[in-house]
Amino acid sequence: MSTKSPAAVAWTLPPAALAIFLRELRAEFRTRELLNTTVVFVLIIVVMFSFSLNPSAQQAREFGPGLLWLAFLFAGSLMLQPAFTRELASDTISSLRMAPIDPSAILFGKVAANFFFLTFAEWLMLPVFGVLFNVPVWPVVGPLAMVLGLGTLGVCVAGTAFSAMTAQARLRELLLPLLLLPFLAPVLVAAVDATSGLFAEVPELRFTPLKILAAFDVIFLTAAWLLFENLIEE
Amino acid sequence: MRGFGNVAGAGVVAALLGVAGYAVFFVAPQEVSMGDIQRIFYVHVASAWTSFVAFFLVFLANIAYLWRRQLHWDWLAVSAAEVGVAFCSVVLVTGPLWAKPVWGIWWTWDARLTSTFVLWLLYVSYLLLRSLLPDPARRATISAVFGIFTFLDVPLVYMSIRWFRTQHPQPVIAGGEGSGLDAVMWQVFLVMWTALLALMARLVWQRYRLESLRHQVDELSFGLRAG
């Protein structure tokens, strides 16, 4: 039997997070329930917005980034709910908590997995979006990947943490989007602005929104790491 | 604070509010371009600053609770949050009241008003989360974490919206970034802010006592059933 000092416990974090990340991937790719639903949902939102706003070609280009990120945020906030509620059904969360791993590994493994899934859905959607809104995605694909990456990471960190917070609350399916969307206002604003810059007539990479996104990611990854254990105790 | 102390406290707050009201209407000079309606500024901005103080109190109470696990920190958190939301609502109501006569429109998505709206949404959702967590210990812990997250988000909200607004300017309600305040106006403002802070403190204290009494009632009824 081994017992560990707190420092030694922290060393278990990367391999444990990796193990949990891979497990989430394996489980999801077997059923693909979340992925399919997320992709379809993003598509539905984009189409619905187009119906209701009926933009001209010029307007489509202007509003496109906003609609795109709204679609990602709405879809993400629904997709992130099961992150922790799935662990309650068979009480697998208890077996994770009993294992000799740093509890934050559970958080980071899930954040990484959700980031993977949401990014996967986003990149599937981008060509479709480019066609529907007449936006040249390919020329700016590099910087766009950076914007998508930073923004999606923010969504996943907050969403996974909030999923843990709402897992035992009443009305949790409604509560998660309700808590998440105002909270993600900085991500929405910064990501939309950066994306607009890239889709403009003369594409430009605006650094201030990128800095805001990066700051959001760093602050909340740290906060979640420090506070996560409180969320899974009984 | 029973009896005399209670009444005295109320008296102090009332007196401060009275002095502030007098100052706003009779001491502060009339603003050149907007006229008397500008006097709303004193309530509008002072309420905003007061709600910030209240939300900062929530943040401190959240940290204290997670550190000490004593329930009275949770009572302080919910009290300060509710009072903060109340003052934030005053900001959101006085904004349009000011904007309509001056600009002819009820609302503009100017940076400060938009940010305040998001702030209001954030702390309303804090209260909503609390209302949907039935167990008191879990509620205190989870809402403390959420409260810390929310407070850390506030500067990011303001920064991102301000950046966006420099890209896409809109009419500004509460005076632009560079507009200075006349010395007398500044003094009146401080008086108003002091009065509102006193009001906030008293409201938080009353709400805290209410929460404490609720807890005592729960304990007693539990004891009655058990015994």
Next chain:
Amino acid sequence: MPAHSASVLPPAPAAPRAGAVSLGLSFDQVEKRFGPLSVLRNVTFQVAAGEFAILLGANGSGKTTLLRLAALLAQPTRGTVRWEGIPAGLGPQGNDCAGYLGHLSQLYDELTALENLQFFARLYRLPFSAEELRTRLASAGLDSWGGTLVRAFSRGMRQRLALVRVFLHSPSLLLLDEPSAGLDTPGIDWLAGILTGLRDSACTVLMSTHGDSPLTAFASRVMWLAGGKLAGDAQADIPSALRQADIAIRQDRGGVR
């Protein structure tokens, strides 16, 4: 108990590893409340290292809560729970000495039986090959089900796999909540075989079960809950203690609620 071909006893896989630290368990004036609802009050006891204690009580008497408190999964509202023998304050994440089996399977439905074991072996840093894990599955009669999703398992099969999982890292403190639930007779025989090995080893066991279960034969100590309190605790004359417990449990009205 008759032998069954499916329950070939593995070489005491559940026994703690050689040189393992033996753990005791102590509860000191523990109270657990959920809001105004009190489940346990003033529970105090010590289980010494190596003891095999069983916990009895009516449905809803707080057995599950007590076991979760013992596993350090739940925090007491008042009082302290300690694992004697290791430094305090670390909880489960700082060591791999304890195992907890609850009411739910604690298994991932979307993974196969083998994948579940591989995942947990990885978290516990156990150097088991796939072959070794298949041997363990075989000992539980699940050898032909290694590649099947747990989603397709029956209740009894899940319980067997859950037991294999909890014994995987050879814990020296075992907290079992009605381990025979859902098991058929061969399954109970298999479990009994494992418990025999545990009883004779340095493993500390706290197991909740029902008074009429054959598993009570393993107990060197009987504790029972009634009225939200530890109504009885006997370390001698087990049969008489079981009778006393039975009476107390039948009279339990649900106690402090």
